[in-house]
Amino acid sequence: MNFTDAIAFLEKEVPNPSAGLPDELFYYISKTTPLVNVDLLIKDENGRILLAWREDPIAGIGWHIPGGIIRFKETFAERVQKVAQLELGVDSIQHDPTPLALNQLILDDHEIRGHFISILYNCSLPETFIPENRGIFNTDPGYLMWHDTCPDNLLKVQNIYKDFL
Incomplete structure (x- = not known):
């Protein structure tokens, strides 16, 4: 999977990031920013x-x-x-x-x-x-x-x- 596909997948799975993120995604983001x-x-x-x-x-x-x-x-x-x-x-x-x-x-x-x-x-x-x-x-x-x-x-x-x- 390339980055474009990965981002499209995330946008589909997390349509409203303002409501919070799944733990796995939150933990990844906390490793990068x-x-x-x-x-x-x-x-x-x-x-x-x-x-x-x-x-x-x-x-x-x-x-x-x-x-x-x-x-x-x-x-x-x-x-x-x-x-x-x-x-x-x-x-x-x-x-x-x-x-x-x-x-x-x-x-x-x-x-x-x-x-x-x-x-x-x-x-x-x-x-x-x-x-x-x-x-x-x-x-x-x-x-x-x-x-x-x-x-x-x-x-x-x-x-x-x-x-x-």
Whole structure:
């Protein structure tokens, strides 16, 4: 199969890349180009930080700032809202449109998902927000918890944000 045929096949199999990509294709693309992601720094009125538990074969196991990779033709603001919906279970979140930080991560020991451009946004939730965590435990992926300080088991790739935590 030549490149033209391969591209035609991909266009047929993935007619709407904005909706997401099959894992195999996503992993291949992540081997060939940097990924752009947004991260949501969320603090409550007491200065606590909202983090989510993650178990990822590439990033590792530990706490992380909620975030997500921007899809094709998706704006930063759209991805911030999508992360709020998917990871926090809220319809919308307030955020400052000016990023707090812009970082480049090159993970030399990762062939897949090894190069990121990470954009950190300052976000806020209503004072009444309480993580639901229905049916999951604090060691289950997606579990949300407020932290008074940066936990020791923050994912290594998120150490770029320690000054904000």
